[in-house]
Amino acid sequence: xxxxxxxxxxxxxxxxxxxxxxxxxxxxxxxxxxxxxxxxxxxxxxxxxxxxxxxxxxxxxxxxxxxxxxxxxxxxxxxxxxxxxxxxxxxxxxxxxxxxxxxxxxxxxxxxxxxxxxxxxxxxxxxxxxxxxxxxxxxxxxxxxxxxxxxxxxxxxxxxxxxxxxxxxxxxxxxxxxxxxxxxxxxxxxxxxxxxxxxxxxxxxxxxxxxxxxxxxxxxxxxxxxxxxxxxxxxxxxxxxxxxxxxxxxxxxxxxxxxxxxxxxxxxxxxxxxxxxxxxxxxxxxx
Numbered sequence: 001x002x003x004x005x006x007x008x009x010x011x012x013x014x015x016x017x018x019x020x021x022x023x024x025x026x027x028x029x030x031x032x033x034x035x036x037x038x039x040x041x042x043x044x045x046x047x048x049x050x051x052x053x054x055x056x057x058x059x060x061x062x063x064x065x066x067x068x069x070x071x072x073x074x075x076x077x078x079x080x081x082x083x084x085x086x087x088x089x090x091x092x093x094x095x096x097x098x099x100x101x102x103x104x105x106x107x108x109x110x111x112x113x114x115x116x117x118x119x120x121x122x123x124x125x126x127x128x129x130x131x132x133x134x135x136x137x138x139x140x141x142x143x144x145x146x147x148x149x150x151x152x153x154x155x156x157x158x159x160x161x162x163x164x165x166x167x168x169x170x171x172x173x174x175x176x177x178x179x180x181x182x183x184x185x186x187x188x189x190x191x192x193x194x195x196x197x198x199x200x201x202x203x204x205x206x207x208x209x210x211x212x213x214x215x216x217x218x219x220x221x222x223x224x225x226x227x228x229x230x231x232x233x234x235x236x237x238x239x240x241x242x243x244x245x246x247x248x249x250x251x252x253x254x255x256x257x258x259x260x261x262x263x264x265x266x267x268x269x270x271x272x273x274x275x276x277x278x279x280x281x282x283x284x285x286x287x
Contacts, residue, residue: 001250002287003275004031004064005268006216006261011037011069013044013052013099021059027272030287031102031257032056033065041068041091049098056100064257065151065214066101068092071116073109075123075131075159082135085109089139097146102257103214105181106139107153108132108160119157128159133172140175151179151214155186163187163207170211182212184245185220188230194220197240205248215249215258217242217275234267235260236274246275247282255287 008024009016009032024032036044056063072085089106096104111128112120122128136152143150152169154160160169166180184204193200219238223229235242249258260271279286 001246001254001279001284002030002062002064002257003028003272003279004033004062004257004259005029005272006033006035006065006259007263008032008265008268009034011035012040014048016052016055018055018059021055021061024061025059027269028276029061029272031062031064031259033063033067033105033259033261035067035069035105036092036095038068038070038088038092041088041095044095046098049095053099062257063099063101064259065103065105066092066096066099067105068095070107071109073111073116074106074135075108075128076111077127077131082131086135086139086142090142093139093143093146093148093150096148101148103149103151103179105151105153108158110158117155117157123157123159124161129165129169132159133169136169136173136178137175140173140178144175144177147177149177149179149213151181151212153181153186154183156189163204166208167211170208180208180212182209182215182249183218185216185218185232185240188220191222191228191230194222194230194239198244201241201245201248205245205252209248209252213253213256215246215253215256217246217258217260217271218262232262234263234274235271236278242275242278243282246279246284250279250282250284 109116112118219233221233221238
């Protein structure tokens with residue numbers, strides 16, 4: 001398994017400096033990822049991408065995950081909205097190819113106008129799933145020649161709310177260049193899931209492990225509030241058996257990247273140390 005970080009590079013690849021990459025290497029990461037704001041898609045030239053790719057190479061760091069952020073919904077009932085979203089995703093795929101990214105992360109969106117990671121009852125209708133299937137099939141077909149592995153982000157509040165729904169989508173689109181992100185924390189729906197984490201982790205990895213070549217490493221804490229609040233936590237400071245999670249990912253993708261994300265600069269060193277310790281306990285070599 002390889003270890004990388006998302007969050008130590010700014011969104012605009014034109015602003016990367018040697019300092020950014022030296023900081024990443026000092027913490028022992030061999031890969032990194034970043035999220036390009038969607039509004040910058042048309043501002044990134046081929047020369048910008050070439051310079052960025054060379055900077056990664058110069059510092060011997062892999063671009064483990066490239067993502068584009070956007071608020072559009074890939075299964076919006078309005079065909080013009082879907083068409084605009086597809087155009088952004090395809091433009092991003094071209095940049096991912098020029099950067100030589102290991103994978104290109106996209107999001108399905110939501111019918112909730114509050115944002116792509118917000119719940120809505122219409123996210124889960126058969127019609128919504130049919131539209132997402134159609135959109136992703138188009139994206140996969142139009143980007144196949146670019147040799148980019150597209151990975152779809154998933155979450156319990158999204159249309160891809162369960163491991164079964166995720167697997168069904170990938171199998172129905174049936175494209176070798178369309179896969180998932182193994183963000184196991186995003187598939188914990190209840191306190192029972194957290195306190196029965198061995199069972200839940202085994203189910204998640206058994207269902208979608210082979211289809212998810214990149215892993216987001218996080219932990220979960222249960223909030224001390226009246227209603228259920230499951231919060232992301234620094235790896236090792238939450239409730240989950242991370243040695244099991246990392247072992248399950250490594251079993252499916254021994255050369256895959258486990259990416260630490262969603263942490264502040266002061267939390268990243270501890271997270272990296274904890275992930276290395278859990279990996280050691282599980283007998284997992286980190287390259």
